[in-house]
Every structure is written in structure tokens, then in C-alpha cells.
Amino acid sequence: MARRVVVALLAPVAWTPPGIDPTRWRTALAEDVVDLLATLNEVETAVAVTPEDRWLADAVVWPGTAVHEVPEPTINAVLAALSGNGKAAPSDLDAAGPPGYDQAAVVVADAPDVPGLTLGKLLRPLSSRPVAVAPVEGSGPGLLGVASRLPVPEWLPVLDLDTAAPADVRAAAPRPGDVAVTAGWRRLRGPADLATLDPAFEGWDATRALLSGQPG
Template structure:
């Protein structure tokens, strides 16, 4: 089986619900995503942050979790860190053959959705999961390592599967997997399902029972 890693990309979060401190909100989202990834089977997990956000990674990671400091919060920067492309060495960090980058603001993401993002890599070099709803953006990006040279620069807040497919030599080089919601604004709160397990930290903040450091 290919060696795989799933990386939570803890990018800046531009909003917080009324009455919730932005730092508490961002920390809760990140912690729930990291906790989810830690429960996945047959993959390693890691976190990626810019140097300015190293404090957030240190606050939410499990013991032994690898933290990648990247110059910008993009999937491309994470893939470069995984392959050593930053210094031109191209040495595989950890010997990974496949990697997925997951947005850090999807606290109730099912593990099955992550698995579906990785599954197409057995036959295709890249897979993307769009954000649920009508707005642009990606939930996650997965690729074989090293990533193909045709992969465009991706902004998780604005990229669309069609943009990636247009850059590929053949349309079939890209797989589009099931979508899921991210919490990018107040309207997204209605997408949270209280019946789903997990997302305990986000749930506690929204119910008014959570506090930083709890």
C-alpha cells in the first residue's frame, strides 16, 4: 500500500460567530479537524501553518504530529514542503507517495469523505473535493507525490475543479470527489448536523459552554 499523509492546512479564518472570540473560534475549528484526522486509519497525519501561526499548531496537535511551516497557506506550498521542493532537493519527506491537504475549517468532516478524496490516486494523479454549496472553493486536494508539473497554483478559498481540469493534459487526470461544507461565514452554521459525532470544541463554543483552554 502506498504511504499516505493527510495534512490539515490551518489557514487564517476571517470571521467568528457573534459573542465568540476569534482566537477561540479558530482554535476550536483547528482542534476538531486535527482530532478527526488523528482517527483515520492507514494514513499519517500532519499540520501545516505559516510561521506566524505556529502557535496554533502547537495548541492543537497530538504528541508526535509533524508540523510543516509553509510560506503561504496553500496546497501547493504543502506539497512542496512534503517533497523538499523548497530547497531543490526533491527528497520525499517521510517517503510519502500520496498526500491530501484538508481545509482547517471543516470541523464536522466525516473521515469517509477524506478516504474518498484519496481513493482516486490509485489511477489518477490529482483529486479535488469542492466545497458544498454555490460558492467557489475547495475542501481538499489530493495528489501523488511529487505533484504533476501541470497542477496550477490553488487558493482553497477560490479555486474550482474546472480550473484544475483545464490545466490538466487530459480531463481524466483529475478526479472530483464528494463535497462537504466549510464554516466560512454565518450562513454555513446551518449546515452543521448536531447528530454527527465529533466537532466537540466547535459545538461547545456555539452552545456557549466552551472556553479557551477547556
């Protein structure tokens, strides 16, 4: 059976709701995504941060969660590290060398209410295709996540999570069909996205508490 991992990339966030401390906001988003990863079945989970943001990983990870330090907060840097061909500093749990995964998905940390099923669908196409991407729903371009067989295909382009689109990845592939496009979800990148949060939807507890003004 293929060894698979889902990694939350704890990159800086571009927007914070008015009246909320940016550090607390970023921490709440990261906590909710990490908590979601802990519920996934049949995959390993991890987080990725730059050395400067190691404090954030230490604040939100569950005991035993692998933390991968990468030179820059990008999907490509994370996938390179997981493939064993990056220049990332080793994590606490991977000091002996590359972790030996067969498949990896890297997801953003500003989608606190994303369903686990949506993340599972990101990995599923890798049984027949080398790469899968999940778009962002709602306002603006960008990606929710990228999954790839490892080692990463050489044709995978440099991807900016905030501006890339599935079409960019398909255009770089030898054949458009090499890239599967899976279900998308919203990211919290502005007031319009915030307004779509459903209080009846389970999860996103840390973000919910911060938005409601509860102490945390």
C-alpha cells in the same frame, strides 16, 4: 504499499460568528479537524502552518503529530514541502529532510464536522489518477481539499482554497480525466454554513462547545 499522509492546513479563517473571539473560533475549528485526522486508518496525519501560526499547531496537535512549517498557507506550498522541493522550514519530526510520502492530501481547517470517509475518498483515486479534488458544498466557491501523487505534477496550478473550483484544476491538466472529483462537504464560512450544522452529528466537539457558550 504507498505511503500516504493527510495534512490539515491551519490557514487563517475569513469569518467568525458574531460574539465569538476570532482566535478561540479558529482554534476550535483546528482542534476538531485535527481530532478527526487522528481517527483515520491506514494513513499518516500531519498539520501545516506558517511560522507565525506555529502557536496554533502546538495548541491542537496530538503527541507525535508532524508539524510542517510552510512559507505561505496554501495547498501548493504544503505539497511542495512534502515533495521535498519547497522552501519550507523543516518540522520538528522532519529535520533530516523530506518525509518521503508517495501520496498526500491537504484539507482545510474550517470544516470541523467533515466525515472521515469523505477525506478517505479524496485519496482513493490516486491509484489511477495523479490528482483528486474535493469541492465545497453549500454557499460560495472553493475547495475542501486536494490530493496528489508525489512529486506534484508540474501542471498543477496555483490554487486558492477559497476561490478555486474542480474545473480550474481539470483545465490545467493534460487531460481532464487526470483529475478526479470526489465527495464534497461544507466549510464554515458564513451564517448560511453555520445553520447547516447538525447537533445530532458526531464530532466537532470543540466547535460545538464554543457555539453553545460552554467554557473552553
